[in-house]
Amino acid sequence: MRTERANSGGQAERRDLKVVVGAAIIRDGQVLACARAAPPEVAGMWEFPGGKVEPGESETAALVRECAEELAVRVEVGDRVGRNVRMAHGRSVLKVYAARLLHDDQPQALEHSALRWLSAGELDSVTWLPADIPIVAALRPLLAPEDAAR
Numbered sequence: 001m002r003t004e005r006a007n008s009g010g011q012a013e014r015r016d017l018k019v020v021v022g023a024a025i026i027r028d029g030q031v032l033a034c035a036r037a038a039p040p041e042v043a044g045m046w047e048f049p050g051g052k053v054e055p056g057e058s059e060t061a062a063l064v065r066e067c068a069e070e071l072a073v074r075v076e077v078g079d080r081v082g083r084n085v086r087m088a089h090g091r092s093v094l095k096v097y098a099a100r101l102l103h104d105d106q107p108q109a110l111e112h113s114a115l116r117w118l119s120a121g122e123l124d125s126v127t128w129l130p131a132d133i134p135i136v137a138a139l140r141p142l143l144a145p146e147d148a149a150r
């Protein structure tokens with residue numbers, strides 16, 4: 001995405017803002033959380049499946065592609081969850097969308113070290129990447145209050 005901002009001299013300067021999209025895949029009132037396998041600084045922290053939107057690609061198409069690459073699932077992308085979260089000193093922005101699995105596809109951890117389905121009461125049981133924290137708060141009301149199996 002191209003944006004403009006004023007530099008210290010008050011002049012507008014162009015810069016590229018990278019968009020990272022994440023899918024909050026909800027099934028039976030639980031959201032799919034994914035543990036990053038790399039890089040080492042964030043390995044073991046939890047995120048939504050997704051990644052960078054490629055040039056010319058829509059955010060929806062990027063989510064469909066990333067979910068297929070990372071989890072081998074087909075998804076339908078729904079509404080935005082939470083706000084835009086600036087990352088990397090403002091050079092990128094995280095946007096999360098609700099999504100649902102299609103055709104009874106079962107997620108596989110092709111690129112993550114673990115996958116977990118979390119109810120609202122379980123959202124705090126994992127350490128989320130810092131940018132995800134405001135998104136997780138917005139997600140909470142969309143989920144079942146607790147693990148239905150308990």
Ligand SMILES: Nc1nc2c([nH]c(=O)n2[C@H]2C[C@H](O)[C@@H](COP(=O)(O)OP(=O)(O)OP(=O)(O)O)O2)c(=O)[nH]1
Pocket residue numbers: 020021022046047048049050051052053087094129130131132
């Ligand atoms: N996918 C994803 N990335 C997130 C989340 N929260 C968060 O801070 N990030 C950060 C981690 C990374 O710095 C960046 C996304 O990078 P990525 O490695 O997943 O992107 P990608 O799949 O396009 O990977 P690559 O082509 O650059 O290897 O956004 C999240 O919930 N999901």
